[in-house]
Amino acid sequence: MAEPPNVCLTLSNQPENVMLVRETLSGMADTVGVDGADLNDIRTAVTEACNNVVLHAYEGEEGPLHLEVYLRDETIEVVVRDHGTGIKPRIRTEEEEALGIGLSIIQALAPRVEFKDVSGGGTEVRMEFAAPASTMLDELLQDGFEPPQVASGELATTTGVAVAPSSLARRVLPRVMCVLAARAHFSTDRISDAELVADALVAQAPASSTGEHLTVTVHVEPRNLELRVGPLSSGSSQRLIASSSLGGVGPVIERLTDDRQVAVDGSSETLALRLLDRR
Amino acid sequence: MTVTDMALATATRGPAVVSGGTEEFQLFVRHEQGDLAAREALVRRFMPLARSLARRYDRSSEPFEDLLQVAALGLLKALDRFDSGLGHPFASFAVPTILGEMRRHFRDAGWSVHVPRGSQERALKVRDAQERLANRCGRAPTVNELAEYLELSTEEIIDALQAIQAYESLSLDAPRPGATDEVTSYGDAMGAEDERYELVELDATVSAVLGRIPQRERQILRMRFVEDLTQTEIATRVGISQMQVSRLLRRSLDQLRALTNDDKPKR
Helix, strand or coil: CCCCCCCCEECCCCCCCHHHHHHHHHHHHHHHHCCCHHHHHHHHHHHHHHHHHHHHHHCCCCCCHHHHHHHHCCHHHHCCCCCCCCCCCCCCHHHHHHHHHHHHHHHHHHHEEEECCCCCCCCCEEEEEEECCCHHCCCCCCCCCCCCCCCCHHCCCCCEEEEHHHHHHHHHHHHHHHHHHHHHCEEEHHHHHHHHHHHHHHHHCCCCCCCCEEEEEEEEEEEEEEEEEEEEEEEEEHHHHCCEEECCCEHHHHHHHCCCEEEECCCEEEEEEEECCCC | CHHHHHHHHHHCCCCHHHHCCHHHHHHHHHHCCHHHHHHHHHHHHHHHHHHHHHHCCCCCCCCCCHHHHHHCCCHHHHHHHCHHHHHHHHHHHHHHHHHHHHHHHHHHHHHHHHHHHHHHHHHHHHHHHHHHHHHHHHCCHHHHHHHHHHCCCCHHHHHHHHHHHHHHCCCCCCCCCCCCCCCCCCCHHHHHHHHHHCCCCCHHHHHHHHHHHHHHHHHHHHHHCCCCCHHHHHHHHHHHHHHHHHHHHHHHHHHHHHHHHHHHCCC
């Protein structure tokens, strides 16, 4: 069984998604104690790998960008993958020269780099960085990881994130929500509410106690965010909402969202939460 | 170096140097012989590379001009150390040298002193702008509106929003613009409303848990989750910034969760 990543993002190759990747890395660094200067190196190298996907992988078309982060005893590995046309080795135009600089930057900042072809077309850049001693997260991850599914027709407006364990999710998911709520033109009020919902999901989702990944896909429209949480086991959605109830303030998830729907699919289900900004 | 050597070096330098060509190679040869005009021409030729690296290096709150100076210093070092006779393109040698200079800068002097202060100052600016815009428009601004108002990127605004969550020191005691004598302190703002709050009927366990949350946080929780006020409305009532309301809500919900879990029977 392949080793599951601690963080897995499925994004479209739009330029603004590079920021989402960078914020995810900052959340990771907060959790495992990567200091500012080392985080700068990681963010710079990974940004260059993502920019390659944004600018070159799909020749001006839209396509998926996958990010995976593996936290190990002594290393942090970040994988950036596309299913595009691959990195061309020849450098003829100015734009391609910029690409060449990007690859040099990655090689200069990551102690280990590997460029691989993806079967069926595409490129994978695996970058390994030294990890601080505190990287080890206590919880073990469960096998059987499924990356977040985003239909290709929805890619432009939908972002998938899966993260484990919950100590990492605590720092990563609210940051991702902040970026996506900002993209949905939410006011700072509602951005904060979206982060509070993310906090509640991390604390209350069944995954938080079982070592499973918390998987959320977020659909962004102007002043409208839809979070799809799951797949969850049957009946988990209602329990999740009920367990977000805190003394005196009621079920936090219910109070902060505008709509809640459960979609059942066989033995699993997905909880869809809608947040609107009605200003 | 003989003419044959030079031809060989050019031939083996590979495709990356095509845009540079032999003129660049001649400049390196003259530079290695101590020709200052050639050195100047090379600096001019490769400054865009140094500038591009300074721009692409994730600099957090480091001013760009400072980082550009460090990158230029790295470029000079690269020029001094480069051996054109080895036949490698200069750029592939210069990129790690310039980046190495910027990394050293951050590790030696830059990071621990400049960056936290810079990002803290920006976080305060974002907090204050949020209040001004909220007062002006009667509602909380969006990230784009803040970015436009402060002439910062949306990423810088988002980083500031995240930093505010983390800084305990940007706390309730920091003076706020436009604060009036009406609300002289936090406690004053809280007191009157809180008595009513205590009258809300709660069962014993809930009261026990809530009782361990500080009074001001209880009040804010109530305004958000019972009265359904927006964070900006709460901020106005209490006389603190919306960002502080946000931070206090997050913190007190965390506390409530921890206390609720403590009270559950252990399995």
